[in-house]
Amino acid sequence: MPYGPREQAYPAFRALIAEINRRAPVFTIHLGDTKSGVDPCSDQLLLEQRDFMDSFASALVYTPGDNEWTDCHRLLAGTYNPLDRLRFIRTHYFGTAESLGRHPIRLERQADVMRGFEPFVENSRFRRRDMWFVTAHVVGSNNNLDNPHVRDQETAQEFFARDKANRVWLADTFDNAAATNVKAVVVAIHADMFRDGFDPEQETFARTSGFKGFGEILVTKAQSFRKPVLLIFGDSHEFRVFRPFPRSAGNLTAVGVYGAEHMHAVEIAVDPDTVAVFTFKPVQNPALPEAPVALPGD
Numbered sequence: 001m002p003y004g005p006r007e008q009a010y011p012a013f014r015a016l017i018a019e020i021n022r023r024a025p026v027f028t029i030h031l032g033d034t035k036s037g038v039d040p041c042s043d044q045l046l047l048e049q050r051d052f053m054d055s056f057a058s059a060l061v062y063t064p065g066d067n068e069w070t071d072c073h074r075l076l077a078g079t080y081n082p083l084d085r086l087r088f089i090r091t092h093y094f095g096t097a098e099s100l101g102r103h104p105i106r107l108e109r110q111a112d113v114m115r116g117f118e119p120f121v122e123n124s125r126f127r128r129r130d131m132w133f134v135t136a137h138v139v140g141s142n143n144n145l146d147n148p149h150v151r152d153q154e155t156a157q158e159f160f161a162r163d164k165a166n167r168v169w170l171a172d173t174f175d176n177a178a179a180t181n182v183k184a185v186v187v188a189i190h191a192d193m194f195r196d197g198f199d200p201e202q203e204t205f206a207r208t209s210g211f212k213g214f215g216e217i218l219v220t221k222a223q224s225f226r227k228p229v230l231l232i233f234g235d236s237h238e239f240r241v242f243r244p245f246p247r248s249a250g251n252l253t254a255v256g257v258y259g260a261e262h263m264h265a266v267e268i269a270v271d272p273d274t275v276a277v278f279t280f281k282p283v284q285n286p287a288l289p290e291a292p293v294a295l296p297g298d
Contacts, residue, residue: 001013001016001033001034001258001259001260001263002034002035002049002052002263003033003035003036003039003259003260003261003263004036004261009263011287012263012285012287012288013052013263014052014055015285015286015287015288016263016264016265016283016285016287017052017055017056019265019283019284019285019286020056020265020283021056021057021058023267023283024057024058025058025267026058026059026128027058027059027060027061027099027101027105028056028058028059028060028061028101028265029060029061029062029063029135029188029232030053030060030061030062030063031063031065031188031189031190031232031233031234031235031257031259032062032063032064032065032066032067032068032139032190032234032235033065033066033067033068033140033190033234033235033237033259033260034046034049034052034065034067034068035049035067035068036067036260037066037067037071037074037076037077038074038076038077039067039076039077040076040077040078041068041069041072041077041078041080041085042078043088046068046085046088046089046092047092049068050092050093050100053093053100053101054100054101054102055102056100056101056102057101057102057103058101058102058103059099059100059101059103059104059105060099060100060101060104061099061100061105061107061124061126061133061135061188062093062099062100062122062135063122063135063136063137063188063189063190064086064089064093064122064137064139064190065139065140065190065234065235066139066140066141066144066190066191066235068085068089069082069083069085069086069089070082070139070140070141070144071141072085082144082155083154083155083158086158089122090119090121090122093122094109094121094122095121097109097112097124099124105126106126107124107125107126108124108125108126109121109123109124110123110124110165110168110169111123114168114169114172117165117168117169119161119165120137120162120165120169122135122137123135123136123137123165123166123169125169125173127180127182129270129272130182130183130184130272131182131183131184131185131186131270131272132173132176132177132182132184132185132186133185133186133188134169134170134173134185134186134187134188135187135188135189136166136169136170136187136188136189136214137162137165137166137189137190138166138189138190138191138193138211138214139190139191139235140190140191140192140235142209142210142211143159143163143191143210143211143214144158144159144162144210145159145208145209145210146208146210159210163210163213163214164213166214167213167214167217170187170214170217170218170221171217171221173185174221174222174224174225175221177225178224178225182227183227183228183272183273183277184227184228184229184230184270184272184277184278185222185225185227185228185229185230186229186230186231186232187218187229187230187231187232188231188232188233189231189232189233190233190234190235191211191233191235192233192234192235192236192256193209193211193214193215193233194244194254195235195236198211198212198215218231218249218252219245219248219249219252222245222249222251222252223248223249223251225251226251227251228251228253228272228277228278229249229251229252229253230252230253230254230255230268230277230278231244231252231253231254231255232254232255232256232257232268233254233255233256233257234256234257234259235256235259236256236259237258237259237260237261237262238256238258238262238292238295239255239256239257239258239262239264239266239282239291239292239293239294239295240255240256240294240295241253241254241255241280241294242254253278255268255280256295258282258291258292262288262291262292263285263288264282264283264284264285264288264291265282265283265285266280266281266282266283267280267281267282267283268280269281280294282294
C-alpha cells in the first residue's frame with residue numbers, strides 16, 4: 001500500500017497513518033509493495049512512498065516488496081530495469097543504519113557487520129524486550145528466481161547473491177538469539193512463501209521454489225530455537241494468522257497482513273513473559289470500509 005490513483009489512494013493512506021500515529025506504537029513495519037504492479041516505478045513515485053514512511057510519528061522499519069523493483073519490467077510499470085530500481089531503493093531508503101520515521105531507531109545491518117555482504121543494506125535487525133526483530137529481503141514473484149521477462153546473467157546473479165545473504169543473515173540472527181537467551185524472534189519479509197509453492201512438509205514442490213533455501217533455514221532454526229518465532233509477511237494482502245509447519249516447527253506462527261484495496265493495518269501486542277507472547281488485531285482505516293476479519297488459520 002498505497003494502491004491506486006494518487007487522488008484516491010494517498011488520502012486513504014494518510015488517514016491510516018494518522019490512525020496509527022494516534023495509537024502511538026513503539027514502531028511500525030512496512031512489508032513492501034509500496035505501489036501496485038501496474039503503477040510506474042518512477043523516481044518520483046518511489047520517493048513519495050519514502051516520504052510517507054517518514055510521516056510515521058515513531059520508527060518505520062521497511063523491507064522491500066516485488067512491485068517496487070522485480071516487477072518494474074512490466075509495460076504498465078514503465079519497462080524499467082529492475083536492478084536499477086533496486087539500486088535506487090537501496091540508495092534512497094537505506095542510506096544510514098537507522099529506520100525511517102520521525103523518531104528512527106538504530107538498526108544493525110548485514111552490510112555493516114558481515115564482510116562480503118556490503119550490498120545488503122536492507123537486511124537489518126534490532127533487539128527489544130528480550131526479543132530479536134529481523135528483516136530479510138525475500139520478495140514475491142517467486143523471489144525473482146524465474147522472472148520470464150528478465151533472463152540475463154546479472155539478474156540470475158542477483159537472486160543467488162540475495163538468497164545467500166538472506167540465509168546467512170537469518171541463521172546468524174537465530175544463532176545470536178540462542179546465544180543471548182532471548183525469549184522470541186520476529187522475522188519480517190515481504191513474500192507469501194506459502195502461496196508461492198514452498199512447503200517443506202510436502203515431499204515434492206509444485207515448481208522450483210525461490211523460497212526453498214530461506215524457508216528451510218527458517219524451519220530448521222525455529223526447531224532448534226524452540227521458543228516462540230513469529231513470521232510476518234505481506235504480498236497476498238490478506239489478514240491471516242496460522243501455523244504453517246505444525247509437524248516440523250510448531251513454535252512458529254505466521255501472520256499475513258492487509259494490503260492493496262484493504263488499506264488497513266495489523267496491531268501486534270507483545271509480552272514475552274506470557275505463554276502466547278503475541279496477540280493480533282486489525283487497525284481499521286477510518287477512510288475505508290471495515291477491514292475483513294482474519295482468514296481461518298491452519
